[in-house]
Amino acid sequence: MWENVKLGPEAFDLSGKRALVVGAGSSVGRAIALALSEAGADVTVTSTTPRASEALAVKRLARQIAITGPRREPHSLDASLATAVQVMVRQVVKDMGSLDILVTAPDLFLGKAAEKTSDAEWGRIINANLSSVFYACRAAGREMIKQGWGRIINVASAMGERGLANSAAYCAAKAGVMNLTRALAQEWGPHGVTVNCIAPGWLEDSPGLGEPDPQANRLIRFIPMRRPGHADEVAPLALYLASEACGYVNGQTFFVDGGLLCHL
Amino acid sequence: MYREKLELKDRVAIVTGAGRGLGRQMALALAMAGADIVAAARSQDQIEGTAREVEGLGRRALAVRTDVRDSAAVDKLIESCLQEFGRLDIMLSNAGIGDAITQGKELWDVSDDEWHDALEVNLSGTFYCARAAARHMVQQRRGVIINVGSGTALRGYTANFAYAAAKAGVIALTKSLALLLVRHNVRVNCIIPGFVVQSPPADPQAVDFIRERGRYMPVQRLGEAWELGPLAIFLASDASSYVTGQGFIIDGGGLAGGYAPVGFAPEVRMA
Numbered sequence: 001m002w003e004n005v006k007l008g009p010e011a012f013d014l015s016g017k018r019a020l021v022v023g024a025g026s027s028v029g030r031a032i033a034l035a036l037s038e039a040g041a042d043v044t045v046t047s048t049t050p051r052a053s054e055a056l057a058v059k060r061l062a063r064q065i066a067i068t069g070p071r072r073e074p075h076s077l078d079a080s081l082a083t084a085v086q087v088m089v090r091q092v093v094k095d096m097g098s099l100d101i102l103v104t105a106p107d108l109f110l111g112k113a114a115e116k117t118s119d120a121e122w123g124r125i126i127n128a129n130l131s132s133v134f135y136a137c138r139a140a141g142r143e144m145i146k147q148g149w150g151r152i153i154n155v156a157s158a159m160g161e162r163g164l165a166n167s168a169a170y171c172a173a174k175a176g177v178m179n180l181t182r183a184l185a186q187e188w189g190p191h192g193v194t195v196n197c198i199a200p201g202w203l204e205d206s207p208g209l210g211e212p213d214p215q216a217n218r219l220i221r222f223i224p225m226r227r228p229g230h231a232d233e234v235a236p237l238a239l240y241l242a243s244e245a246c247g248y249v250n251g252q253t254f255f256v257d258g259g260l261l262c263h264l
Numbered sequence: 265m266y267r268e269k270l271e272l273k274d275r276v277a278i279v280t281g282a283g284r285g286l287g288r289q290m291a292l293a294l295a296m297a298g299a300d301i302v303a304a305a306r307s308q309d310q311i312e313g314t315a316r317e318v319e320g321l322g323r324r325a326l327a328v329r330t331d332v333r334d335s336a337a338v339d340k341l342i343e344s345c346l347q348e349f350g351r352l353d354i355m356l357s358n359a360g361i362g363d364a365i366t367q368g369k370e371l372w373d374v375s376d377d378e379w380h381d382a383l384e385v386n387l388s389g390t391f392y393c394a395r396a397a398a399r400h401m402v403q404q405r406r407g408v409i410i411n412v413g414s415g416t417a418l419r420g421y422t423a424n425f426a427y428a429a430a431k432a433g434v435i436a437l438t439k440s441l442a443l444l445l446v447r448h449n450v451r452v453n454c455i456i457p458g459f460v461v462q463s464p465p466a467d468p469q470a471v472d473f474i475r476e477r478g479r480y481m482p483v484q485r486l487g488e489a490w491e492l493g494p495l496a497i498f499l500a501s502d503a504s505s506y507v508t509g510q511g512f513i514i515d516g517g518g519l520a521g522g523y524a525p526v527g528f529a530p531e532v533r534m535a
Contacts, residue, residue, distance in 0.1 A: 001488055002464045007289075008296025009270040011494035035266050182520035187529065189482030189517045201506075224446040229506035236266050236503035245494040248460070248487035251520020252513045259446050262439040262509035 011245035012236075015040030019101035019242070020092050022046050022079055022136045024061050025054035027205050028155050028198075029105030031231035032238040033061060037069040039239050041101060044072040044092045048079035048106040048132050072096070079106060079132035080124075089139035098147060101242045102140040104133045104177075105155035109207050114168040122169045129173035130180070137184055141193060150193035151242045154181050155234075158201040158257045174199070178253045185251030194250040196241045201257025202228040224259030269503040273298035276349040277500065278341065280332055280393060281359035283310025285462035286412070286489045288317075290356060293493025294500055295323040299354065302345045304330040324349070332359045332389030335396075342396040351404065354500045355397035357390045358412045360431075364423040374426070382426030387433040394441055398450060407450040410499050411438050415458040415515045419522065435511050442509030451508040453499050458515025460487035482517030482526055 006013065014036060021033040024045035037043045045061050047054040055076040062074035072095065077084045093099050108128035110121055133154055144150025159167060160174030181197040188195060202209060202223055209216055209228050220226060234256045240246055241254075255261055277294045281287035282303035288310075291301050295318040303311040303318070303325060311327040318325035326348050330341045345352050365378050390411050401407025416424070417432035438454040445452055459481070465471045478485035495512060498504055513519055 002490065005490055007293055007490055007493050009267065009497060010296075011497075012266065012270060038266055185517045186482050186521045186526070190484050190527070192483075194483065194517070224443055225506065225508065226447075232265075233506035236269055236498065237507075239266055240494060240498050240503075243494065245491060246514075248458075248483060248485075248491045248516050249495075249512075249514045250483055250517030254507075254512060255510050256504075256506050257510075258506050259442050259508040262443050 006245060011243055012239045013040055014101070014239065014242060017041040017100040017242070018096040018098050019043045019103065020046070020089070020099055020140065021103040021105065022132070023048045023105035023107065023155070025057040026105050026107035026155075027203060027231040028107070028200060028234050029103065030057070030061055031235040032103050032105065032155070033065065035235035035239055036101065036103070036242065037065045041242070042070050042072070042096055044075070044096060046075040046077060046079070046088060048077070049108055049128055050078050079136060080127035082135045085132065085135040086139045089136070089143070093143050099140055099143045100150060102136060102150070102152045103155065103238060104136045104153075106132045109167070109170050111166045111207055113166055117169060125169035126173050129170065130176040133177050134180060137180070137195070141184070141188055144193045145188065145191045148192040150188070152184070152193065152195040153238050153241045154195070154197045156197050156199045156253065158199045158255055158260055160199060161253075161255070161261065181253065182251045189250050194247060196249060196251065197253040198234060198237055198241070199253050199255045199257070200229060200234050201255065201260040203234070204228045204230055222263070224262060227258065229256060229258055266503065270497055270501045271298055272354070272497070272501055275299045275353035276302070276345060276351050277354035277356060278302040278304060278345055278352060278397070279356045279358060280304045280330065280389070282314045283307050286457065286460065286492050287358040288314050289489040289493050290358060290496040292317055292321065293496050294354065294356070295321045295325075297497045297501065298323070299500070300324040300349055302326045302328055302341070302348070304328050304341050305359065306331050332357075332392060333384045335392040338389070338392040339396050342400060346400065352397060352400050353406065354408045354410065355393055356410045356496065356500070357393040359389055360386045360412060362414065362416075362424055362427045366425055367423040379426045382424065383430045383433070386427060386430035387437070390434050391437060394437070394452070398445055401450045402445070402448040405449050408500050409441065409445070409450065409452040410496065411452070411454045413438070413454045413456040413511060415456055415513065415519055417456070418519055438511065439509045446508060451504070453504070453507060453509070454511045455492065455495055455499065456511045456513045456515070457492065458487065458513070458518050460489055460492065460514075462489050480526055482521055485516065487514060487516060
């Protein structure tokens with residue numbers, strides 16, 4: 001290399017790239033999908049759970065993306081079902097012509113004491129937040145390995161790095177995403193496919209912060225920046241990780257957390 | 265919107281170790297994003313070269329010969345920057361020395377001087393730069409400090425364990441500085457490079473050497489200095505407004521692995 005490389009802010013330009021955002025109904029997934037589109041990528045978005053509100057949010061987002069970018073049909077699916085994911089990815093590749101960038105950002109939270117969590121609840125959280133990511137990576141990875149180039153960005157959570165009460169299943173799932181990222185990075189790095197992870201800390205719509213909560217003020221004082229982050233503050237990192245210029249970044253988890261993880 | 269966030273127009277950056285390699289590339293990248301640059305290093309020729317390149321990009325530049333081991337010189341570096349530009353927004357502490365000084369040596373043969381040298385340049389120099397820059401950034405109520413660690417800090421490194429220890433110090437220092445400065449609207453982060461080639465290989469032998477070494481990386485190649493540029497822009501700009509106290513590893517996937525040699529992929533049936 002050294003020649004013909006984009007060095008300045010141009011490095012973040014994604015013109016000509018085809019991207020799929022699985023879980024664009026989450027605030028971070030939505031912000032990343034919009035940023036990818038703004039950076040010039042052709043973007044398809046999907047939901048990840050059968051929730052009607054999520055499917056509706058994704059449909060609205062697809063319309064918004066189509067104002068400035070190519071119009072792509074949004075996909076409503078339950079991403080915890082492997083076949084549904086495989087079929088969707090195949091359709092997306094057929095429609096867009098190829099797949100260069102995959103973002104996974106499922107986000108299903110359960111705040112409940114571990115001893116009261118049922119088998120079904122555990123299974124649902126693990127499947128929605130972790131299995132779905134594996135299914136999406138596997139399906140997209142098959143395409144990316146074939147073309148010898150790909151960027152996969154999984155959105156986990158700082159909860160995958162630190163434990164939180166009443167969140168055992170979610171913490172375990174998000175930690176799983178981080179180590180899935182490391183494993184896939186080892187396996188697919190030689191094929192030109194990098195796999196990285198973004199782990200946001202507390203965001204404005206995080207559990208306990210979205211609506212008035214007596215504990216919210218205490219939590220905000222705990223964050224070194226004294227404020228929750230906004231999804232728009234997470235998206236630029238995804239652009240960097242999706243770019244040609246970050247080909248030497250692989251297997252890493254990057255925290256966007258207002259300094260949270262520096263706490264003793 | 266993202267494009268404006270990456271913009272560094274009207275901002276001033278000091279880059280230490282800016283004469284060559286990673287420092288030079290990061291200085292040029294920041295200039296491409298619109299920043300004016302103070303290039304600091306020990307070698308006057310080299311920083312003047314970088315300064316001329318920055319000017320070639322249409323930005324203002326100043327070369328200030330500095331040895332970061334000397335805290336008075338570092339204070340003077342910040343003064344020169346303020347005198348010339350009237351502000352300081354980005355302190356990129358890249359100066360460091362990582363020569364393989366403990367390679368092939370027994371532990372007890374490493375001298376006090378070798379140990380102290382590594383700590384002085386790599387750790388104390390980073391502290392001096394952060395301290396001097398923070399004084400001004402706190403008044404300005406805005407600033408970004410970017411330190412440069414090393415992947416060697418996160419595992420054992422026999423070729424220069426003093427360097428690895430010093431860089432581990434830089435990563436730890438980054439986290440404390442982030443907490444100390446967060447209320448002043450100053451963010452502190454750390455770039456952690458793995459094996460990165462400093463400049464284009466000069467001859468076919470060097471090309472072969474780099475290719476051979478690259479096989480030990482999950483991405484099957486070594487990094488190149490220019491690849492640090494976009495990461496420096498990201499961390500220096502408002503694109504990373506909610507990021508502080510973090511280390512950003514850019515190492516081809518090496519540190520995410522390390523459980524077995526690259527390429528080792530067991531195929532075992534479930535019992």
